[in-house]
Amino acid sequence: MTIFRTFLIAIAMLTLCCCKSGNKERSILPDKASIKDGDIVLRKGTGFTSHAVAFADKSSDYSHCGIVMIKDGKPMVIHAVPDEPDFDGDKDRVKMEPLEKFFSSIRASKGRIMRFEDADIAYKSACSAEELFQRGILFDHDYNDRDTTEMYCSELVEHAFSKHGVELTKGIRHDISLPGMKFRHVIFPSDFIRGRKLKTVCTFDEDGYYMESKKHKR
Template sequence: MPADLFREGDIVFRKGTGLTSQVVLSADKEGAYSHTGILKQLDGKWYVVHAVPDEPDYEGDVDRVKLDPVERFFSSNRASSGAVMRMEIDSVKACHAAQRAFDLYRAHILFDHEYDLNDTTKMYCTELVNHVYLKEGIDLSEGRLTYINFPGFTGDYLMPNDISLNKKLHLIYIF
């Protein structure tokens, strides 16, 4: 992994290997990725801040905003493919977005199983990434939402593809 290319606030995408990822990809037929997060550097090591269900760190762990080493986030048992993308913006704003994401991790924000963009007391992956950039005045989704009509989930949702289509996002790394 070319960690020397990474910068704080870079956005990471992965195509997951689990059932939840398959559901996301079936709902988002245009998308190549099922999950997203944001890069944060701590003590010289790269981590991904992301909100994820069904990836407990220990028995009894709840679905929540997590901080995983980038190698774990992209490990072969979690990702069949992935990408790192960078916004064409002031790097200070990207660093602030990464710090906001890290603060949400430290606040123990739970995963939003309701997928409700109007409630930021809990968050899902794309909601987290878009939210921290919105605080910097940047709407990663550029207003895009995906309409989904699945049993139990009907409505407009923010999908990884809604973010990856941003015209100011540039590919840094792909596998």
């Protein structure tokens, strides 16, 4: 599994370098997108690992997710992510970073913003996610949602809401078998769509396409 992870990292870094050399980095997040505390954000990634997730989840190409917390008026996203170090020696961990960076064109080609109807629970769930960031929780490379000492992206989101009595995915889980790795009981980012506990606020892509949900238009 270590060899396979090394291969994934090498391909991801090669993909990232190619993207950087050919395109200027920008955010694909539309300025008009509505953002609130506790919103769930999904993205289609551009790296090899993202393609592996999309390959495993054949019904969706969303490969990563996080939860929004607005700090000093600025939307931040809390997410557990591998292979995106902020400095030399940085560990794979739960991060909090600007939403624009989460939707960087180098890392995302498509996005979706989703919202839980109870704003109070959504805010409390975002606070629970921030606590995991403050504790320095590491990324879970075993994708084991039954062990919360480490977490992967969709596990973090599900766990944050479950702390306040909400099961966003309604227990949807998957067994994954890919070359060099096998995982059981995995939550896909797209399971937050399948669970039907969240309403889509908007979807968008790198080409400027933007669609706002009618239920969230003002």
